[in-house]
Amino acid sequence: MSTAPLSAAPAALRQLIDELAQLPGLGRRSATRIALSLVQDNQQALQRLIDRLAEAQKIAPCPLCGNPTAVLDSLCGLCSSSRRDRTALCVVEEVSDLWTIERSGAWHGLYFILGGRYSPLEGTGLAELPLDRLANRIEQHEVGEVLLALSPTVEGEATAGVLLDRLKGMNIRITRPARGLPSGRSMEAIDGKTMELALGARQRVG
Template sequence: MKHEYPEGFQNLINLLKGLPGVGRRTAERMAFSMLKWPPEKLAEFGTAVCELRKNTTFCPECGNLSSAGSSCGICSSASRDRTIICAVEESFQIFNIEQSGLFKGVYHVIGGKLSPLEGKGIDDLNIKNLLKRIDVDKVKEVILAFSNDVEGQATSIYIAEELKKKNVNVTRLAHGLPAGSDISYADSATIAAALHGRRPL
């Protein structure tokens, strides 16, 4: 007879497997680890998950993560240069760039990249709001910090063409990011080099 986990335990494994980069074996190890947690830690974890969508939302200005009902810390900071925008695919990439300590402008989260095979087109991305910000904040430069793959390049080209209609300087990350690479996995030194060497698009 095939061995099966108790239903509740298997349900947890199935949910964990739905996370990016988590396979069956990893999900099992995570579930077994959680099984050893004291009740109060499990309760704290459960509360954090249940309240995630209630307490965490997206910044109405840039699309970055923020506390519910407020702009993110970067958009709220008076020390950031609002005339320079760094456009990224997803909000977690902002934290990668911030680790470099080099960029002092603000960000804009596009929400992915053009991918016809996945059914993601222009209207599915946060591009219109980016174009609006150009006029509102008198933006001088937009840095396109997208992954250096086919979809990322296609997205960069489309956005660059739209931005050029507004006479704004458009640049992209340069050397340091090899062809086909994903900015999500680049370290702070690599990102710093790419920011320093950004070039017109």
């Protein structure tokens, strides 16, 4: 499919394609295909998408952990649950990592989402990581265990090193998943059983 003759398309369609092409994982070709599908023969899907996008505007990060919540300024379902162990905190890089761990059912504590990983070459240095906010959370909520569930990559290892350094001296148990997470893979690519085993046999590192 050629994406060249866009001057033949109305401005509204061109702008829709431009907007879709900005989304992560979508190139111009996919954006064009989706836009044409929506406007040409899928009016019902278009209306559903409009409705979902309007609903999505109400989604905001949980003020405590950063997991998306549908109610502005209120805690997410995990942070407000009375069944979670509030003294255990799992540090992850991204929201999708939290979801991967939740799917495994192997963690019953709460979470802290870093929103990135230590990678100075990509512009995420110490100043860009919420290290003070993490330390405050640990102190204020009397956390006893911090599980560093970072991606099994070079950057994940570097991030673990930064966190170990920052949390050194705090009166907490720092743990990491047992060896066995497939190296170099993103957390999302790790299946539930592997995650469950790795978290069940987590090891103290600090």
